[in-house]
Amino acid sequence: MEFENILTENNDGILQIIINRPKKLNALNRDTIQELHDAFLDAKDDEEVKVVILTGTGEKAFVAGADISEFSDFSAEEGRELAADGQAKLFDFVANFPKPVIAAVNGFALGGGLELAMAAHFRVASDNAKMGLPETSLGLIPGYGGTQRLPQLVGKGRAMEMIMTAGMIDANQALQYNLVNHVCEPEELIEFTEKIAKKIMKNSLVAMSAAIRAVNANYEDGVNGFEVEISEFGSSFGTEDFKEGTSAFLNKRKADFPGK
Template sequence: MYTSLLVTTENNICVITINRPDKLNALNKTVIEELSAAIDKVNTNSDIKAAIITGAGPKAFVAGADISEFASLDAAGGEALARRGQEMVFSKIENSSKPIVAAVNGFALGGGCELAMACHFRLAADNARFGQPEVNLGLLPGYGGTQRLVQLVGKGRAIELLITGNMIDAATAQQYGLVNHVTTADELLNKTKEVLTLINTKAPLAVAGCIEAANAVYNESVDGYEVEIKSFGKLIATADAKEGAAAFLEKRKAVFTGK
């Protein structure tokens, strides 16, 4: 089904691997289209509770976009490219009701850094490198990088990274708040699966509600507090909330069904 991705599902966790190691897993039209389809599968398949996005090989998560696709674009074409990618992949990941986490190995540059930032959170191998080097091409990030980098690391650090084009290592990325955990390359996927396995024991509707309400912080068109209040009201009437309360009072582990 896919020519540029490897997609496997085990224990309710879907692992999406961008599989162009000879091109350092660079994003091109095909990768964007296939990522969009894979994320749709995550969102619609009831057997999948969470997903991981990673890159094939030891060198790169995604080392950027395929620059050869830029050469013939005019202003309208460039705007269409950025809008299409954001709508098909980056915003779709961010707004997924299921946790989608980046496991970053090696270079996450340009569109690769943007892809990692679109995920709900990030884990990194100690060999990971993050950066937005678009200024070196006379460009700026086009897949939400200017917005999400500010949200994650703060305006001053973000602008410095954006306008120098400098890379930061995994330890610095963790210090900045860009990644949650740093581990060895060998342990990266296992650690990511461990975190998601814990999340998958929680009530799925509550997890989705947390993601939606947290995203509302940065959505100026909605009142985040109102999103939270309404979501709390909906959740308290669910079977999972009744089960959670009963399990707490009965001093047993809750069994959630997503209803």
């Protein structure tokens, strides 16, 4: 599939999905959100894709925010539809993606950009990264999950301060806040993230899909995450990956997971 606003590159099972609107600092518009959805949908069904790295073109921006020109004249109802559609198509879709998704945050990750990074399963940042949710400075609030995911990651107090001040934090603050897992030099960002992806790929992707569902269940209203864990744990015993993993362990060899 050909895209206008994103690039994709599969390198031995590691798929890079790159937001490619450098003149707009990779800002998200409707077309880009749709293309990202389509790229993730393709990756979900592609057996050659094991891990996804999500990043932006260049060192200036991961995603500098949403494209404000698209919704500056929206009504309240149109605003609700915008948020609901975006969350369903992209942000929740990424958060619940059955394969590991790592955000490699280069430069600005603001507004919808930070919300997209937070939807990924975890984040690596270059030391020039700047992150924030500036929506209140526009008379808005975050609409793509920011009010929910930021407190989960950094705690209620810090999330409230970030949202209320509309300010940015740098990569080292983000590391201190547990918003990112690692910080590295900009030129090392993709290589560093790929090293983590390669470690992930040594393990059972079937088990990881189950773990993603179990971890996410803890954040769903009305869902008992412990019960989901028990169910997914039990189901793991019926997989070929479990048979291979235990056989490899008992025979003191490296596992070669079939992914089933």
